[in-house]
Amino acid sequence: VTDPIAAGPPPPGRAEAEVRAAHRRYYAAFERRDLDLMSDVWEHSDRVACTHPGWRTLHGWGAVSGSWFAIFGGPQQLQVILTNEEVEVAGDVAWVTVDENLLDVDGSGTVAALHLFVRSDDGWRLVAHHGSPVAPQPGPHIE
Amino acid sequence: VTDPIAAGPPPPGRAEAEVRAAHRRYYAAFERRDLDLMSDVWEHSDRVACTHPGWRTLHGWGAVSGSWFAIFGGPQQLQVILTNEEVEVAGDVAWVTVDENLLDVDGSGTVAALHLFVRSDDGWRLVAHHGSPVAPQPGPHIE
Numbered sequence: 001v002t003d004p005i006a007a008g009p010p011p012p013g014r015a016e017a018e019v020r021a022a023h024r025r026y027y028a029a030f031e032r033r034d035l036d037l038m039s040d041v042w043e044h045s046d047r048v049a050c051t052h053p054g055w056r057t058l059h060g061w062g063a064v065s066g067s068w069f070a071i072f073g074g075p076q077q078l079q080v081i082l083t084n085e086e087v088e089v090a091g092d093v094a095w096v097t098v099d100e101n102l103l104d105v106d107g108s109g110t111v112a113a114l115h116l117f118v119r120s121d122d123g124w125r126l127v128a129h130h131g132s133p134v135a136p137q138p139g140p141h142i143e
Numbered sequence: 144v145t146d147p148i149a150a151g152p153p154p155p156g157r158a159e160a161e162v163r164a165a166h167r168r169y170y171a172a173f174e175r176r177d178l179d180l181m182s183d184v185w186e187h188s189d190r191v192a193c194t195h196p197g198w199r200t201l202h203g204w205g206a207v208s209g210s211w212f213a214i215f216g217g218p219q220q221l222q223v224i225l226t227n228e229e230v231e232v233a234g235d236v237a238w239v240t241v242d243e244n245l246l247d248v249d250g251s252g253t254v255a256a257l258h259l260f261v262r263s264d265d266g267w268r269l270v271a272h273h274g275s276p277v278a279p280q281p282g283p284h285i286e
Contacts, residue, residue, distance in 0.1 A: 047231045049229070049238075049240045049257065051240075051255045051257065051273075051275060053275065054275070054276070054277065054278035055255070055277065055278070056242070056253075056255055056277050057227070057240045057242070057255045057257070059229060059240070084200070086192070086202060088190045088270075090235065090236055090261055090270075091234055091235055091236065092233065092234060092236075093233055093234065093235075093236035095192075095259055095270070095271055097192045097194075097200045097202070097271070099199070099200070110199075112194045112198070112199055112200045112273070114192065114194065114200070114257060114259075114271055114273040116238055116257075116259060118233050127231070127233075127238070128238055128240070128257055130194075130255070130257040130273040130275065131275070132194060132196065132197070132273065132274070132275030132276075133197070133275075134197065134198065134199050135197035135198070
């Protein structure tokens with residue numbers, strides 16, 4: 001297996017830069033609790049899926065937008081520091097893995113996230129988000 | 144938003160059936176603790192990503208295969224009942240959401256999973272897996 005650091009990242013193409021920008025818009029919407037911006041990030045279709053940490057997977061833009069409405073209406077204001085952002089583009093689809101390092105009044109924690117984007121005529125739209133809390137001491141345990 | 148049940152699923156095409164079969168192979172490998180079969184399911188590349196429940200995201204086939212080696216060498220034998228399997232195909236990429244209802248001697252639990260497959264000359268290969276435990280009482284909380 002090639003060491004990804006030794007091999008070096010591929011030169012960022014236009015698609016990768018576009019996906020990276022879309023990914024940042026997602027987190028701008030999240031930090032600002034901006035439902036309009038979050039709405040712009042997502043594809044509005046029945047095929048979208050969103051799994052918030054600890055939640056069941058939500059399907060369809062109606063359910064997903066409702067979850068953001070509930071989350072943005074909640075009491076918690078979060079700051080997010082992103083690390084380990086990795087972007088992969090395969091034709092008109094791209095996926096991004098990132099660690100969300102969340103800071104709030106109660107402390108901090110890390111959420112591992114996977115995002116899937118599909119290119120449309122209007123640019124890259126998010127079709128799947130999956131976030132899950134990283135345990136303080138991960139190790140080889142049950143799947 | 145259209146009710147997916149009322150609208151009816153699209154007729155399963157060849158690609159969707161192939162993805163569904165690849166998805167089932169993943170769970171066959173998981174239940175049988177079969178590293179060779181699991182190896183066949185995944186793309187062997189640096190771009191693959193795997194997030195086991197509670198773990199940090201692993202990148203590259205080397206790290207991912209090592210995690211399966213560790214998990215399959217562990218003590219826990221699991222039975223998995225899959226529910227809510229949803230397959231979406233977009234060109235040469237497909238994603239699948241599913242609930243893994245896990246049964247073992249310690250009890251049961253549900254893991255929400257997202258899988259991303261990319262079509263190669265040899266068929267559909269898994270490039271990303273993300274699984275996260277579903278809390279017993281999910282609701283509108285942080286992220």
